[in-house]
Each structure stands twice: as C-alpha cells, then as structure tokens.
Amino acid sequence: FPKLATNAAEGVTVVGVRFPQDPAVQSPAQKALASALTAEKPGQYASRYHGWSWDCVNLLAEGIKRANGTDPEAIRAAIDRITNFDGASGILSYGPEQRRGLESPKFFVMVFKGGKLLAK
Numbered sequence: 462f463p464k465l466a467t468n469a470a471e472g473v474t475v476v477g478v479r480f481p482q483d484p485a486v487q488s489p490a491q492k493a494l495a496s497a498l499t500a501e502k503p504g505q506y507a508s509r510y511h512g513w514s515w516d517c518v519n520l521l522a523e524g525i526k527r528a529n530g531t532d533p534e535a536i537r538a539a540i541d542r543i544t545n546f547d548g549a550s551g552i553l554s555y556g557p558e559q560r561r562g563l564e565s566p567k568f569f570v571m572v573f574k575g576g577k578l579l580a581k
Contacts, residue, residue, distance in 0.1 A: 470573040485580065490515070494549045506578065512549035520546065520553065 466473075484492060494515045495507045520540060525531055527539035544554040571578050 473573045475571055475578070488547060490547045490549045509550065516548035516550050516553065519548065
C-alpha cells in the first residue's frame, strides 16, 4: 500500500493485527522476524502473514525439540504442552482444548508517516 500510494499514504490510519513496523512496540519475536526478513529481502516489511508462517515453523521446531524426534504423535503431544510461547503473532499457548494458540489477537492502531507504518 505505501509503495503504491507513495505520498498519498501520509497520515492514513490503519488497524493492524499484531505486527507493527515500529521497533519500539515490537516483541522480541517480532524483532527477530523483522530482522531476518530485512536481511533476506531489504525494504520488505513483515506482515501478520509473515508472522503466522514464522510462528508455525518455530512452533514445529519447538515441538520436534521437545518430542526428541519427528514422530507426528509425539510432536502433537509436545505442542499441546507449549504455553506462553513468544510468537510473532503474540503469546501462544496450546493444549488439548486450546489448539488456536492465540486466544485473542492484539490490535494496533498505526499511521503512515514518512513512508513507514508507525504505532499511533
């Protein structure tokens, strides 16, 4: 949007799901994702879609680590025991009755200023 709108985006307010571009309000996981994305694709901003993918890969890796292997049932059981996982989408917790991870997403109000999306 800001690349297409250029100066017309200045001052536009948006509501975003848990991925602000402003490092001052990013969680450690969001900062890690933004840093990795910037290193790989300079100038590209991380979005909630990047965050969801980042979380899936990192949760799977954590499940494999906790399961001590790649048995699918052991991984599922291990992921079901993950609580308070610092994901790019927010703090994630899982269990047999809670498989969505994020109970309710946090929304941020952000504004475009100087070509960047900043927390408002």
